[in-house]
Amino acid sequence: AQRVTQPEKLLSVFKGAPVELKCNYSYSGSPELFWYVQYSRQRLQLLLRHISRESIKGFTADLNKGETSFHLKKPFAQEEDSAMYYCALNTNAGKSTFGDGTTLTVKP
Amino acid sequence: EAGVAQSPRYKIIEKRQSVAFWCNPISGHATLYWYQQILGQGPKLLIQFQNNGVVDDSQLPKDRFSAERLKGVDSTLKIQPAKLEDSAVYLCASSMLAGGTDTQYFGPGTRLTVL
Helix, strand or coil: CCEEECCCCEEEEECCCCEEECCEEECCCCCEEEEEEECCCCCCEEEEECCCCCCECCEEECCECCCCECCEEECCCCHHHCEEEEEEEECCCCCEEECCCEEEEEEC | CCCCEEECCEEEECCCCCEEEEEECCCCCCEEEEEEECCCCCCEEEEEEECCEEEECCCCCCCCEEEEEHHHCCEEEEECCCCHHHCEEEEEEEECCCCCCCCCEECCCEEEEEC
16 A cells, blocks of 8 residues: 655744755655645645646655655745645545645745 | 536534535536545545546545545535544545546545544
């Protein structure tokens, strides 16, 4: 069965500092990986997906199949990045598995 | 475009009572998901529909939970009877493509408290 692990429940950085939210997965097939974000009092929404290879709000994530990781990075964190971040994996059959999330706090 | 709608937003019931949640996905979306999110955890998939057929319900506690998707559009999730451990936020999501590998769009959730 597939599994998604986000090892940090809480992450705190200062504004302007680099930030990396870790995501590790286990899945025997070829996964589709996503990062979803939930800002305060808002619904869960897509931040980015690996297949798009886009940079959204300055965030990037690279799929590393050797290390089975999909870490989310941003070189200069902003206060508005404070939110809950979830890594998610979709299998070939379309089944979704979410990690338990990381709460990011960006301090002024 | 209108987003995924859910109702009610909040529900408080006593254990052994029944409760039902409703979800209206984004128009034209083929796949609909129900998740249970317990405090401090990520969303856990309960059931996934593709149009009006069930794709995956392996984590649905079928002795007390049931779900249907009417005419491949709206969906209801029911708990009967509720237990204390069912206290959670129930999220509905939809995605455009069949097959479930697409981006999911989430509703605001229903927060259930079982006393």
